[in-house]
Each structure stands twice: as C-alpha cells, then as structure tokens.
Amino acid sequence: MNIVVCVKQVPDTESPRKLKPEDSTLDRGAADGVINELDEYAIEEALLIKEKHGGEVTVVTMGPEKATDSIRKALAMGADKAVHLVDDALAGSDALGTSYALEKVLGRTGFDLVILGSESTDARTGVLPAMLAERLGVPQLTLASKVEIDGSAIKVQRVTDYGYDKVEASLPAVVSVVEKINEPRYPSFKGIMAAKKKPVETLGIADLGIEADKVGLAGSASEVTDFAEAPPREKGQIVTDEGDGGVKIAEFLASKKFI
Amino acid sequence: MAEVLVLVDHIDGEVKKVTLELLTAARRLGEPAAVWIGPGLENAKDKLAEYGAAKIYVAADEELTSYVVAPKVELLAKLVADKSPAGVLVAATGEGKEIAGRLAVKLDSGVLTDVVDVAEGFVGEHSIFGGAVIAHAKVKRGTPIVAVRPNAVAPEPAPATPAEEQVSVTLSDAAKAAKIVEKVVQEKGERPDLTEAAVVVSGGRGVGSAENFKIIEDLADALGGAVGASRAATDAGWYPHQFQVGQTGKTVSPQLYIAVGISGAIQHRAGMQTSKTIVAINKDPEAPIFELVDFGVVGDLFQVAPQLTEEINKRK
Numbered sequence: 001m002n003i004v005v006c007v008k009q010v011p012d013t014e015s016p017r018k019l020k021p022e023d024s025t026l027d028r029g030a031a032d033g034v035i036n037e038l039d040e041y042a043i044e045e046a047l048l049i050k051e052k053h054g055g056e057v058t059v060v061t062m063g064p065e066k067a068t069d070s071i072r073k074a075l076a077m078g079a080d081k082a083v084h085l086v087d088d089a090l091a092g093s094d095a096l097g098t099s100y101a102l103e104k105v106l107g108r109t110g111f112d113l114v115i116l117g118s119e120s121t122d123a124r125t126g127v128l129p130a131m132l133a134e135r136l137g138v139p140q141l142t143l144a145s146k147v148e149i150d151g152s153a154i155k156v157q158r159v160t161d162y163g164y165d166k167v168e169a170s171l172p173a174v175v176s177v178v179e180k181i182n183e184p185r186y187p188s189f190k191g192i193m194a195a196k197k198k199p200v201e202t203l204g205i206a207d208l209g210i211e212a213d214k215v216g217l218a219g220s221a222s223e224v225t226d227f228a229e230a231p232p233r234e235k236g237q238i239v240t241d242e243g244d245g246g247v248k249i250a251e252f253l254a255s256k257k258f259i
Numbered sequence: 260m261a262e263v264l265v266l267v268d269h270i271d272g273e274v275k276k277v278t279l280e281l282l283t284a285a286r287r288l289g290e291p292a293a294v295w296i297g298p299g300l301e302n303a304k305d306k307l308a309e310y311g312a313a314k315i316y317v318a319a320d321e322e323l324t325s326y327v328v329a330p331k332v333e334l335l336a337k338l339v340a341d342k343s344p345a346g347v348l349v350a351a352t353g354e355g356k357e358i359a360g361r362l363a364v365k366l367d368s369g370v371l372t373d374v375v376d377v378a379e380g381f382v383g384e385h386s387i388f389g390g391a392v393i394a395h396a397k398v399k400r401g402t403p404i405v406a407v408r409p410n411a412v413a414p415e416p417a418p419a420t421p422a423e424e425q426v427s428v429t430l431s432d433a434a435k436a437a438k439i440v441e442k443v444v445q446e447k448g449e450r451p452d453l454t455e456a457a458v459v460v461s462g463g464r465g466v467g468s469a470e471n472f473k474i475i476e477d478l479a480d481a482l483g484g485a486v487g488a489s490r491a492a493t494d495a496g497w498y499p500h501q502f503q504v505g506q507t508g509k510t511v512s513p514q515l516y517i518a519v520g521i522s523g524a525i526q527h528r529a530g531m532q533t534s535k536t537i538v539a540i541n542k543d544p545e546a547p548i549f550e551l552v553d554f555g556v557v558g559d560l561f562q563v564a565p566q567l568t569e570e571i572n573k574r575k
C-alpha cells in the first residue's frame with residue numbers, strides 16, 4: 001500500500017510565536033520548528049497500517065528549508081522516504097493555495113491512502129484534509145479516532161459533537177486523525193541513524209507544474225490585514241484560602257450575576 | 260440587500276445555539292438566509308424566525324446527511340451559484356470547518372476559519388497563538404466563507420417572518436464516497452455541550468482521580484454548566500477525551516470558565532483564553548493560570564470547590 005503522510009513544521013508552542021510586521025505571515029525564525037503534534041499521530045497510524053498490510057510510507061511536507069528537521073524526525077520514526085516542497089513562491093500561501101500545492105505533490109507520489117493530522121497548532125484552520133479530499137475527488141474520512149482496513153475497504157470512527165459516526169468507503173481515501181487514535185513512538189537510535197540514509201526528494205513549484213499565481217501571498221484568496229498583541233487581561237483579584245475560599249468565589253460570582 | 264447564507268447547525272431538529280449567533284452576525288453583513296439540511300425543521304422554524312432569518316432554504320433529502328460532509332457542500336455550492344449571496348457563514352466546529360474548506364475549493368473562494376467576530380465586508384477577527392495576538396483577515400477572491408467560533412458572538416433576537424424555499428441538488432458520485440453507516444450518540448447526560456455552554460468548569464491533574472471528578476461535575480451542575488478537563492486529566496483516563504479543552508482539544512469561549520487544579524499551560528490556554536470571565540482554584544500561587552483570572556483562590560481544591568458548590572446551592 002502506498003501511504004502518504006502530510007506533515008507540517010510548526011513553531012514550538014512553548015516558545016514565543018509571532019507574526020512578521022511586513023506581511024503578517026508567520027515569523028518562522030522566531031521560534032523553534034517542530035513537527036505539528038497531531039502529525040506524529042498521523043505518522044504513527046501510517047506505520048501501524050504498513051506493519052499490518054505492507055507497503056511504503058512517504059512523508060510530504062511543504063515548508064521552508066529548515067523543515068528538513070521535521071522530515072528527518074518522521075523518517076526516524078520509521079517512514080521510508082520523503083518529498084519536500086520548498087519554493088520562495090509558496091511563502092504566505094493560504095489554506096486554499098496550500099491544498100492546491102499539496103494536491104500537485106500527491107499527483108506525483110500517487111497514493112492509496114493520504115493521512116494528515118486534523119489540525120495544525122499554529123494556524124489551526126482544520127480545513128486542509130477536507131480540502132484535499134475535495135480536490136482529489138476521493139472519500140473524506142476525517143477526524144478519525146479509529147481506522148480499519150480490509151483489502152480495499154476502509155472503515156473509520158469519525159468523532160462528532162454527539163459521539164462518533166461509523167463511516168465506510170473504499171481506497172484510495174484521505175484520512176485525518178485525532179489525538180486519541182494511538183500513541184506515537186519515539187524514534188530509536190537505530191531509527192535516527194537509518195533516517196540519514198533515507199531518500200528525500202526536494203522539489204520546487206516548476207517541478208510540479210504549480211502555477212505561481214495560485215500560491216504564495218499574492219495568489220492567496222484571503223489575507224491578514226492587520227494584527228496586534230491582544231490587550232493584557234486586567235489583573236484580577238487573587239486571595240488565599242483561609243477556610244472561606246469557596247464563599248469568596250461565590251460572592252464574586254454573585255457580584256457578576258452568575259448566581 | 261444581498262443575502263448571507265447561514266448553515267444551520269442542528270442535531271435532528273434541535274438547533275445549536277451557535278446558529279443563533281451566526282444569524283446575529285449575518286444581520287450586520289446582509290440579509291440572513293438560513294440553510295436547513297436534514298429532517299426536523301418544523302420544531303426549529305420559530306427559533307430561526309426569532310433570530311432574524313428572512314428566508315429558509317430547506318433541503319430535507321436524507322441523502323444529504325448520509326455521507327460525510329461532501330453532500331452539504333454540493334448543496335451550498337449550488338445555492339451560492341443560484342442565489343449569489345454576499346457570503347456564507349458556518350459554525351467553526353470540526354465539521355463546520357471542513358464544510359467551509361471544501362466549499363472554498365469548490366468555489367475557488369477565500370475562507371476564514373475560527374473567527375471570533377465578523378464585521379462589515381466579512382472582515383474576520385482571529386484570536387491566535389493562544390489568544391496572545393488579535394489578527395484581522397479578509398477574503399480577496401470569490402464569495403467569502405467564514406467559520407465563526409461558537410460562543411464568540413452574543414446572540415440577539417430580531418424577529419422576522421421567513422419565507423421558505425425548497426431546494427435540492429443532484430449529488431455527484433464523489434460526494435457519496437464516504438458513507439455514514441451508523442451515528443453513535445454517547446451519553447452526555449443533562450449537561451450542555453462543552454463548546455456551547457455559558458459556563459464551563461474544568462478539572463486538571465490536581466483533581467487526582469476519575470472518582471474525584473465528581474467534585475467538578477457537582478460544581479458544574481450547580482452552575483448549569485459543562486464539564487471540561489485538561490490534557491493531563493484526559494491522558495490519565497480520569498475524564499473522556501472529548502471533554503479536553505485546549506490546543507489539541509476543544510476551544511471554548513464561555514461567559515464563565517472555572518479552572519480547578521489546572522496550572523494553565525499555554526496549550527490549555529489556547530482553548531479557553533477568550534472566555535469572558537475566568538476563575539481559578541489552585542494551591543500553587545505561582546501557577547500561570549492566575550495571570551488570566553478575574554478571580555483566583557490559592558487553596559486546596561478539595562476544600563474550596565465543594566464549599567463553592569454548597570454556597571451556590573444555598574443561594575438558589
């Protein structure tokens with residue numbers, strides 16, 4: 001089975017995250033880059049499926065040069081190879097542009113299964129998996145907390161507000177995963193060493209026939225017009241419990257008409 | 260005035276509060292036209308009218324709800340083509356965002372997701388990086404599609420008399436590729452939905468065990484609120500995962516958020532920072548959650564929380 005995992009490098013949530021004043025895009029230099037956390041679950045799920053059904057796992061990432069760190073980590077976890085789409089023309093792409101570019105990459109790798117995290121921790125739009133399913137014209141099996149494959153049949157549990165839906169389709173398909181689907185493995189020392197020798201193909205937009213005016217800041221269909229640090233919350237009142245802490249909160253809630 | 264399509268979020272006719280918020284927001288942008296997909300409109304009509312729906316497009320065909328997301332998108336795309344609305348509003352729930360995304364691809368239109376406000380001209384306000392930055396964004400191309408975070412806009416009634424129009428769409432084969440064979444409803448008891456609740460009481464590692472979550476539930480029930488949990492608590496298996504608040508859990512924006520035994524890590528804050536009023540109980544005076552609070556008590560949650568519950572019940 002040809003399994004492709006889309007992996008995004010994001011700024012570490014532990015370090016300060018910023019937008020750049022010039023163009024209101026993410027300041028990727030301001031923070032350490034890490035694999036988007038949910039994408040580790042996507043990689044793990046791909047590896048589990050490969051272990052059970054055979055095949056190959058390819059990591060696809062679109063991002064700046066330094067996203068190779070994330071690719072290496074994915075390969076160290078056990079993915080077989082990677083495709084890295086890097087091009088200055090892609091900087092500042094919105095979700096629509098990103099999904100268009102990723103579609104082109106997937107056109108080149110081919111796939112039986114595309115697995116993504118359900119949301120990134122930086123932009124958190126949560127739209128890419130559905131956008132890709134739409135573009136590729138294959139079943140959308142998103143927000144999955146469980147995936148089962150039997151031949152070309154695939155079943156997932158899709159998390160909903162009320163519980164979950166049981167969904168069935170046939171491959172090829174796009175899957176996005178939620179956090180409780182598995183427990184991502186840590187790369188072993190052997191895995192880290194092996195990753196250094198695994199193939200990473202680096203491509204630019206010309207290699208894939210991506211039209212420059214459909215991506216990047218200029219090609220995007222949406223734009224950030226301005227931004228500012230949120231005003232700090234007014235300093236609240238903090239009291240130490242002296243046996244009446246609960247009553248004190250109740251008084252506060254009453255003053256705010258909550259009770 | 261141009262129409263603004265509002266996709267109604269409902270479960271078998273029970274309208275979610277976020278729909279009323281969307282209708283309220285839509286009134287600033289044009290004339291709200293509710294789009295109803297699925298069964299159960301009869302019970303819901305009054306609500307939609309009360310909040311200003313000038314029109315209701317009704318698509319009751321069961322096929323539209325038998326497959327994942329795509330059929331709803333094809334219906335909306337057809338409505339956009341036929342009615343040329345000024346824009347489309349959906350709820351920024353998991354599914355709502357997916358609908359917005361697919362529709363954006365279909366229409367080659369820009370999409371803004373998880374906005375906390377939307378102003379004239381479909382300018383969206385984003386609260387990003389755990390609430391640290393406020394950004395405004397707009398759509399440059401196509402019909403603006405905006406997914407609005409539940410509980411971010413205050414719903415205001417503005418009674419209207421909606422005209423009803425039956426609509427339908429012929430689904431493509433691709434839209435019927437992911438079949439929903441069963442909907443499993445997990446018991447949530449009598450509590451309101453986490454993302455919609457006006458009051459959320461969350462417990463963290465400090466709560467210590469699954470049994471102790473009763474303390475959190477009792478407090479939530481006294482306030483008619485929902486129960487949430489930090490990732491430390493859901494990872495430990497003390498409370499089900501769907502109640503996790505934060506970056507990889509649910510984003511909530513209630514009127515009142517009470518954090519009990521939660522330190523206030525950045526990833527937790529990402530899911531609750533836009534709450535209007537924040538209260539915390541924590542035994543560590545240095546806990547970062549206290550940077551956010553309107554009112555905080557440094558103390559043992561096992562003393563303070565039950566006393567608070569008792570005091571609220573006494574005052575009822």
Ligand SMILES: Cc1cc2nc3c(=O)[nH]c(=O)nc-3n(C[C@H](O)[C@H](O)[C@H](O)COP(=O)(O)OP(=O)(O)OC[C@H]3O[C@@H](n4cnc5c(N)ncnc54)[C@H](O)[C@@H]3O)c2cc1C
Nearest residue numbers: 006062094095116117119120123124125126127128371372
């Ligand atoms: C603060 C902020 C707000 C933004 N708001 C919007 C907005 O409202 N509308 C809009 O159109 N754009 C927005 N953008 C731009 C958006 O971040 C990019 O287009 C991004 O590439 C896709 O969005 P996402 O990361 O939110 O994807 P999500 O849909 O949240 O990510 C889901 C999954 O898609 C995969 N994935 C995402 N990006 C890549 C990638 N580059 N390479 C490989 N796999 C990937 C990963 O598996 C990931 O887990 C915003 C950006 C920022 C920084």
Ligand SMILES: Cc1cc2nc3c(=O)[nH]c(=O)nc-3n(C[C@H](O)[C@H](O)[C@H](O)COP(=O)(O)OP(=O)(O)OC[C@H]3O[C@@H](n4cnc5c(N)ncnc54)[C@H](O)[C@@H]3O)c2cc1C
Nearest residue numbers: 463464465489490491505506507508520521522526542560
């Ligand atoms: C990529 C990523 C995504 C994440 N996503 C999320 C997410 O979605 N949601 C989330 O919550 N976390 C998330 N986390 C985890 C987050 O970093 C924290 O680890 C987590 O929020 C901690 O939970 P906590 O506050 O309950 O536990 P702790 O940080 O251990 O805090 C427990 C608090 O309870 C207090 N306490 C203990 N006993 C008592 C008592 N008897 N009375 C009063 N107070 C007491 C302590 O003083 C302490 O402040 C994520 C982490 C990463 C890296």
